[in-house]
Amino acid sequence: MSAALSGVLEFAPPLVLAALGGVLSERAGVVNIGLEGMMRFGAFAAAVGAFFTGSPWLGLACGALAGAAAAAAHALLSLRYRADQVVSGIALNLVALGLVTFLLEATFGSSGVSPPVPALPRDASGRTALAWVAVALPILLHLVFARTPLGLRIRATGENPHAAATAGVRVLRLRAGCVLGSGLLAGLGGAALSVGILGQFDARMPAGQGFMALAAMVFGRWTPLGAAAAAFFFAAADAFQRQLSFSVHAADLRLQGIFLALPYALTLLLLTAGAGRIRAPAADGIPYDPEGRS
Amino acid sequence: MGLFNIGGEGQLIWGALAAAVAGRALDLPAPLLVPAALIAAAVAGAAWGFIPGVLKMYRGVHEVISTILLNWIAIHLVHGWLVAGPLAARGSGSSVSMAGTDPIRAAAWLPRPIPGSRLDLGLPVALACAAAVWFLLTRMWLGFEWRAVGAGAVAAQASGIATRLRVCQAMALSGALSGLAGGLLVLGTEHRYPGVFRTGYGFDGIAVALIGGATAPGVVAAGFVFGAVRAGATRLQLVGIHPSFAELIQGIAVLLVAAPRLFAPLLIRLRALSRAPGAPP
Incomplete structure (x- = not known):
């Protein structure tokens, strides 16, 4: 049991960080389907940074910055040029898929994995410092949303940007900040995969974790604590599945697919059951036009 | 819709x-x-x-x-x-x-009707589907109702759809x-x-639909372009260009389509330039 728990703390940080990134962006009213691509950029940049500087911490910073840079593209397209936010996010995912595959080959001459890079130090039970970030950050973000003027402004921007603008909020600037913060968190989540968990970059990263983070965000009703709880739940299901695949007989390995599909099916069921009570921020996904009325 | x-x-x-x-x-x-x-x-x-x-x-x-x-x-x-x-x-x-x-x-x-070619009946089937979808969306009652729902679900509901x-x-x-x-x-x-069947066709399909402007003729054109980019990527590999460029090009193409405002000023300028020779100053 305690092994399973430490497994959760080992594997949860990428998902928790990315899910918080989604919450931050969407509470300000900008849909972020591009989490997957931002995590991919972050994971790769972190591996490159750690490889060439020799420091996993600098790698982590590179990952966060790369995620934020990708988010800057999303912010530019969806805020300045009022692109459809879902389309912009999908485009970002496609670019990340192609560009990172190419850069992996160009940097390390490999289309599969990067060479091992310096990884974050782990404590006795395999946790990195990011495990504690994943525990503390949801609480911090919750306090920001619930208790600070900045949090109120962000929530107001996501619910009714015109009212927020009337009250003196610079809507586009605030939204851009939230999207950048979202990319920073997603990039950090990607870095947690490469320099945190695996100690190298794998061409398949983040293997759908960005999409799972989106599901966790919806499942957690767009709240930091809810999204983090959902992300921990997914990570627990993942850790449980891993343990199971170690313990079951090799002949039953073909059943692995069912176990892998279970968390997704469970999420869909829970969403279906609880959907009536789940509501997105009112202005989520609607481009803000300062001269428009709504 | x-x-x-x-x-x-x-x-x-x-x-x-x-x-x-x-x-x-x-x-x-x-x-x-x-x-x-x-x-x-x-x-x-x-x-x-x-x-x-x-x-x-x-x-x-x-x-x-x-x-x-x-x-x-x-x-x-x-x-x-x-x-x-x-x-x-x-x-x-x-x-x-x-x-x-x-x-x-x-x-x-x-x-494969043409000897020596890898072209199979998939292409005619796909084109027939595109034609059928076009007909359905633009010429049939059902397609009209779908587009009405997409344009405004509340209004569509109110008018009895x-x-x-x-x-x-x-x-x-x-x-x-x-x-x-x-x-x-x-x-x-x-x-x-x-x-192992990770085709990515499902995700390519989204990109093609977006670039085609979600109309059947546009999608056929975009589909051919993407198919050509894919096929070309394999050739490019021979001269040392990585096939992942195909995905990159697709992503950038979607980015460009996503933000028409990015190019509107450029297009206006181009049009003005092309008109300039004949137009009075």
């Missing part, structure tokens, strides 16, 4: 599997077997596409989230279980080898087309359900 079907990948996977199973199990002459396998593929894709439509309309689950989840469920169930276990090729021996299903009957292979039914129908048809695409891949190219 204002719906995002991100689930093309999952629908394509079920369609491909259905075609592989039908193409193996049914003992029919070729003129019957090929359509039967394709119909099985379309039905399987439609069933998988129907789920998010129902969940959205009756339970309020956003289709982007549900289709993403359904993609992963399909990928894990089919690749991790069905193709590796119950439906794996007999005599593949070790349980770890990812062999895929048994090959389909030769009668189920898509005919069965909004929920229309959404479910559109998602099912979208799934049927994705499933058909999977069926064409199996019958035309793979000739079985391979153990």
